[in-house]
Amino acid sequence: MKKFISVLSAAAMLTAPLTAYADTDLSAPGSAETNVKFSTSAGYVVTIPATVSLSEVTKDGADKGKYTNKGTITAKNVLLEENEKLVVTVSSDSGFKMTTGASATYKLPYTASTAAFGAVDASNDKVAEFASSKDVQKADVTFTTEVPEYAGIYSDTVVFTIAVQ
């Protein structure tokens, strides 16, 4: 009796489905389709400089006496959906004015500009745009003061914001 039950049990197990499978009967010649699906979310690593220190322009020209330097934004491992871009904008709570301290009344205006998008102003705050790419992508942002009226140690903080658009 024990042997009979165990044989029945083995038969039951053999008829039980082991995995999910297509319900197309391929015992006869023909073809079938299987949809392969996966999803991956956007990914990127953007680096921005912690500080940008400006130096005096000593060469003769329109910018002589101003202070300037570039900060480089780097994007790597950018994985986006097709037609999407990684957009970097910049803002300054002070309105792009440097000071020597909280109590200083004189403010030194400066600009942020890029070769691709021009100067940042009220209608344009974009400084970089990166597409999906395995390559390392870079964009330079140039900061330039006006000719200062006063000596001193000036600073301001700008904020770069990253968005997928």
Add this chain to the structure above:
Amino acid sequence: MKKAFALILTGVLMASPLTAFAEITENTDPKQGSTEITTQIAPAYIVTIPADTSVDFNTVNTDFGAVKLTKAQLEPNKCIKVTMTASGEMKNSADTSKVLPYTIFEGTADAVTDTVFTSAELASVGDKTDLTISISADDWNNAYAGSYSDTVLFSIEYADAQP
């Protein structure tokens, strides 16, 4: 040997620059990073002082030019202080014991003031103090014949501006 290697490695690590950037990824929230923009502007200035000046015989007041700030990038609440040192006596070239007293006043020869110039504080480009060499008629009358000269010294100092 291992210890020596570890020490060398530590030394290299300590000499390496610290990370000088902020990193933003898809997981950063908010997706923002800040950058400090800095610059140091050293004080710079150009002060012009009077050139050599000839005083015509018997002229009481002669323009002596001006001390003037022609270029300036100063710190707030700072100024350029110009101080003049003068003996007040021009000496005869043939006999230095013979002198011709003079005084340098503020103002131009046409509008000379009673203020004897000793110093000026210049804070902005264009700030100036006109100067006039004054020799009284009596001193002209009492002077020995000959040519007289003296040298005045202008000292320039980067100083706190007076409130």
